[in-house]
Every structure is written in structure tokens, then in C-alpha cells.
Amino acid sequence: MSSSTPSRLWDISPTVSPDAPIFPGDEPYHLRWTAQLAPGCPVNLSALTMSPHVGAHADAxxxxxxxxxxxxxxxxxxxxxxxxxxxxxxxxxxxxxxxLQHAESQLPPRVLVRVCQRADTVWNPAFTAYAPEAIAWLAERGVKLIGIDTPSVDPADSKVLDSHQQLRRLDLRVLENLVLDDVPEGDYELIALPLKLQGACASPVRAILRELP
Known part of the structure; x- marks a missing residue:
């Protein structure tokens, strides 16, 4: 019987915690226990409150x-x-x-861009975002999803959200707040499914990259 080496995985999601950096005024992560193991109680149960934009997430x-x-x-x-x-x-x-041009050849439908040497662990309002023209350039090459290792595809002080509106016009999806610190440039399989949250404007994702065969 032959054995194969499992494909390597890169976890590109930051830990969601009360200290996770968020936009000022957004709802932070909070966990409370609604039940705990004790005589007469066979389980631990918790409840969560948080913005769906905390941690790695998919905007709707x-x-x-x-x-x-x-x-x-x-x-x-x-x-x-x-x-x-x-x-x-x-x-x-x-x-x-x-x-982006150095990696243009035969682009797959999903592109994640690493701009941080190390992803921020505290709120940094000077984070890098996407130029709308770069999003259009990617869409022209068949890209359907873009991602970034900062909190947003638009600058923190933007009131018009030009890059988000570019996503809307071109019907692209987006992942934000990724952690790409240890991921070499190249091609992978992305797995980053959003939760089926009724009526929500976004969803957390447990984003991973898997080595291609």
C-alpha cells in the first residue's frame, strides 16, 4: 500500500479575540459563558457578540x-x-x-495580495488599500475574488469607498484582514467559506491555503 504526503496548509486567518484590531466604533469580539460544567450541568456553553468584520472576513x-x-x-x-x-x-x-504586473501571467480567478511584512496586531489607520484601477485590471484578467492582509480594500478615512464600489460594479468578491506573513508568492487552493448568516453584511471566514498537487 502506497502512502502520500498530506498537502501543506497555511492558516491565513488571525485569531479572533477581544484585542483583535477593528475599525473605531465597530463591535469587538466578546465571549461569555451561558453554562459551565458543574453538578447538574454536563456542558460548557458560550455566547458571542462581535462585528462580522472582526478577523478574516468576507464582505457581502x-x-x-x-x-x-x-x-x-x-x-x-x-x-x-x-x-x-x-x-x-x-x-x-x-x-x-x-x-501586480510581475505576477500577471495566467492569473487564476482568485488573487490575494500581501502588503505587510507582518500583519498588524493593533489598529493602524495608515494601512494599505487597493486602487480602484488595480481592481479593474484584475477583473479584466478574469479575477473574481480579491483579498488583502489589511482591514479594508479602501483607506480608513474614505467616505466614498471607491474600491468597494468598484467591486460592486464588477461583481467581485473580497476577503479582508488576512494573514499572509509566511506565505510564499505563488499559486494555491483557497478555502475561505463564509457562514450562512441571514441578512448579514459580512461573515467571518477561517481562510486557509492548501498546497497544490
Whole structure:
């Protein structure tokens, strides 16, 4: 009987905790116990409150457009499949086309861009975002999902969310708050399925990359 080596996995999700960095005013992660093991109680049970944008997450179109699909109505196929990690470490304040062109050949439908040497563990309002033109450039090449290792594809102080609106116009999906610190540039299988949260504007994901055969 032959044995095969399991494919390597990269966990690209930060730990969700009360200290996880969030946009000012957003709902932090909080866990409380509703039951605990004791005589007459056979289980521990917890309850959670948090914004669905804490940690690695998938935005729904509803997050940036009225009468757009909530996360429970978004098809799942985009969040699963071949993916390219592109390094643009140090790009600031925006990821532009020039940061992506070196990895243009035969782009798969999913692209995650690493801009951080190490992902922030505290709130940093000067994080790097996407230029709308870079999103359009990726879409022209067949990309259906983009991701980034910062809190948002738009700058922290943006009031018009040009890059989110570009996603809406082009019908692209997005993953934010990833951790790509230890992931070499290259192609992988992405698995980052959102929860089926009725009516929600986003969902946490446990995002992983799997080595391709």
C-alpha cells in the first residue's frame, strides 16, 4: 500500500479575540459563558457578540450597496479554488497595477495580495488599500475574488469607498484582514467559506491555503 504526503496548509486567518484590531466604533469580539460544567450541568456553553468584520472576513455586497445581496445569498464557488498570492510588500498607500504586473501571467480567478511584512496586531489607520484601477485590471484578467492582509480594500478615512464600489460594479468578491506573513508568492487552493448568516453584511471566514498537487 502506497502512502502520500498530506498537502501543506497555511492558516491565513488571525485569531479572533477581544484585542483583535477593528475599525473605531465597530463591535469587538466578546465571549461569555451561558453554562459551565458543574453538578447538574454536563456542558460548557458560550455566547458571542462581535462585528462580522472582526478577523478574516468576507464582505457581502450589502455592506456597500442598498438592496444588494447579504452574505447568506452570495454563491460560494468564488471562495473555493485556485488562487494566487502576490507580494507587494511595502506598497503604500495603495496597491496599484505596477505592484501586480510581475505576477500577471495566467492569473487564476482568485488573487490575494500581501502588503505587510507582518500583519498588524493593533489598529493602524495608515494601512494599505487597493486602487480602484488595480481592481479593474484584475477583473479584466478574469479575477473574481480579491483579498488583502489589511482591514479594508479602501483607506480608513474614505467616505466614498471607491474600491468597494468598484467591486460592486464588477461583481467581485473580497476577503479582508488576512494573514499572509509566511506565505510564499505563488499559486494555491483557497478555502475561505463564509457562514450562512441571514441578512448579514459580512461573515467571518477561517481562510486557509492548501498546497497544490
Amino acid at each position: 455586497p450589502l455592506h456597500y450597496a442598498h438592496d444588494a445581496p447579504a452574505i447568506d445569498a452570495v454563491p460560494l464557488d468564488t471562495y473555493l479554488g485556485r488562487c494566487r498570492v502576490i507580494h507587494a510588500i511595502g506598497a503604500a498607500p495603495l496597491i496599484t497595477v505596477k505592484h
